[in-house]
Amino acid sequence: MKVLVLGSGGREHALVWKLRQSSRITKLYCAPGNGGIAADAECLAVDVKSLDSLVQLANRLNPDLTVVGPELPLTLGIVDEFQKRGWPIFGPTRAAAQLESSKSFAKEFMQRHHIPTAKYSVCATNAQVREALKLFHAPIVVKADGLAAGKGVVVAQSKDEAQRTAEEMLAGKMLGEAGSRVVLEECLKGEELSFLVMSDGERVVPLVATQDHKRVFDNDQGPNTGGMGAYSTNHIVDRQMRDWLVAHIARPVVAGMRAEGAEYKGILYCGIMMTATGPMVLEFNCRFGDPETQPIVMRMESDLLEAMEASIAGRVSDGDFRWSPDPAVCVVMASGGYPGAFEAGKLITGVDEADRLPGVKVFHAGTNRRDHMYYTSGGRVLGVTARGKDLPEAVERAYDAVMKIRFDAMHYRKDIAARGLKHLRAGK
Numbered sequence: 454m455k456v457l458v459l460g461s462g463g464r465e466h467a468l469v470w471k472l473r474q475s476s477r478i479t480k481l482y483c484a485p486g487n488g489g490i491a492a493d494a495e496c497l498a499v500d501v502k503s504l505d506s507l508v509q510l511a512n513r514l515n516p517d518l519t520v521v522g523p524e525l526p527l528t529l530g531i532v533d534e535f536q537k538r539g540w541p542i543f544g545p546t547r548a549a550a551q552l553e554s555s556k557s558f559a560k561e562f563m564q565r566h567h568i569p570t571a572k573y574s575v576c577a578t579n580a581q582v583r584e585a586l587k588l589f590h591a592p593i594v595v596k597a598d599g600l601a602a603g604k605g606v607v608v609a610q611s612k613d614e615a616q617r618t619a620e621e622m623l624a625g626k627m628l629g630e631a632g633s634r635v636v637l638e639e640c641l642k643g644e645e646l647s648f649l650v651m652s653d654g655e656r657v658v659p660l661v662a663t664q665d666h667k668r669v670f671d672n673d674q675g676p677n678t679g680g681m682g683a684y685s686t687n688h689i690v691d692r693q694m695r696d697w698l699v700a701h702i703a704r705p706v707v708a709g710m711r712a713e714g715a716e717y718k719g720i721l722y723c724g725i726m727m728t729a730t731g732p733m734v735l736e737f738n739c740r741f742g743d744p745e746t747q748p749i750v751m752r753m754e755s756d757l758l759e760a761m762e763a764s765i766a767g768r769v770s771d772g773d774f775r776w777s778p779d780p781a782v783c784v785v786m787a788s789g790g791y792p793g794a795f796e797a798g799k800l801i802t803g804v805d806e807a808d809r810l811p812g813v814k815v816f817h818a819g820t821n822r823r824d825h826m827y828y829t830s831g832g833r834v835l836g837v838t839a840r841g842k843d844l845p846e847a848v849e850r851a852y853d854a855v856m857k858i859r860f861d862a863m864h865y866r867k868d869i870a871a872r873g874l875k876h877l878r879a880g881k
């Protein structure tokens with residue numbers, strides 16, 4: 454069986470690495486891939502922003518399955534294009550992917566289906582913002598409606614700041630088309646949780662829960678990033694909470710999308726805030742998380758290919774996933790300056806040595822390979838991931854591996870999974 458994975462980040466390396474363990478796959482392609490993925494799959498150049506070039510590539514390779522990593526091709530309608538041609542592809546259609554591509558759609562959908570989320574208001578003009586702000590107390594979260602690669606959310610500390618931020622978004626100064634409408638939201642407090650489920654359009658099965666680390670610096674300081682690290686343990690949500698999240702969030706979303714004529718297949722990523730009054734949805738993503746996927750695949754003992762096929766065929770069941778009880782931790786190593794401007798082309802040393810440590814896998818995000826050497830090519834460079842018999846061991850293994858790796862101006866957070874360790878010490 455031939456499988457094509459689309460994308461080029463740490464998430465895609467993790468998916469490729471896991472799919473490679475599937476005995477039924479005889480040929481694995483990744484487009485465009487990166488320097489590390491090249492060791493696990495044949496990488497082919499493609500522009501993931503162009504549906505035409507993706508269709509041309511698939512026409513040439515004729516894969517038995519295509520797996521889409523990033524949101525952009527999904528929100529452009531790659532699944533619709535492939536389905537029209539009868540080509541098997543894993544993920545939601547363009548209409549279903551609106552849960553991620555339009556925050557106002559997601560909020561209005563949640564309201565229609567009684568899914569717990571922060572109070573909000575959708576505004577298209579400065580005057581509407583001024584009127585709506587009367588109903589909010591500071592701090593207020595201001596979000597651009599469309600895709601903004603993690604840069605479309607500002608927590609404003611005052612109504613003045615909220616008004617200014619919304620006006621800049623609406624004027625297109627900050628985010629272009631993505632900011633043509635804004636969503637104002639009540640600011641929620643609590644711990645965040647990334648809760649991913651596999652859906653076949655009707656049934657859903659949860660993956661193991663993870664926690665992301667969005668801010669660039671330790672102790673959640675500094676600007677938001679795509680994610681500086683993630684971990685997964687059985688302690689993040691207990692069975693009762695997991696069942697609650699499925700019953701009150703994941704299943705109603707999938708049932709609601711079906712009822713509205715936009716069947717949701719693939720991964721539904723629910724970004725949740727665990728507030729004092731219960732879990733609330735912050736956002737939906739229509740794909741696997743990055744870096745959440747790295748610890749998830751490290752714990753997955755079942756065949757990912759089969760679960761993806763079950764999603765496409767409409768036969769997802771609880772038996773699709775088997776998980777190791779061992780926790781996993783991913784520490785992202787980033788280029789100096791990220792999430793702002795950074796330089797690429799720095800030589801990376803120590804990757805192979807780190808990869809050989811017990812329980813460790815180094816996933817590549819922004820690297821390329823020349824003359825048997827790795828060089829940096831992106832903001833997030835590596836996702837150093839480790840599994841251990843308990844969380845302290847997984848953390849220690851991940852950071853031991855990080856210590857082997859060097860590149861000019863690299864930086865990483867030193868507190869990935871610290872919250873999990875704290876809960877463990879507190880005995881909860």
Ligand code: AMP
Pocket residue numbers: 571594596603606638639640641642645667724735736
């Ligand atoms: P989003 O893209 O909607 O998930 O927002 C990105 C990040 O902004 C989230 O992961 C949270 O850290 C933060 N955020 C979004 N919405 C809220 C909210 N209503 N209250 C507090 N923080 C939020």
Ligand code: GLY
Pocket residue numbers: 665679680738741742743744745
């Ligand atoms: N780590 C957050 C995301 O994948 O959107």
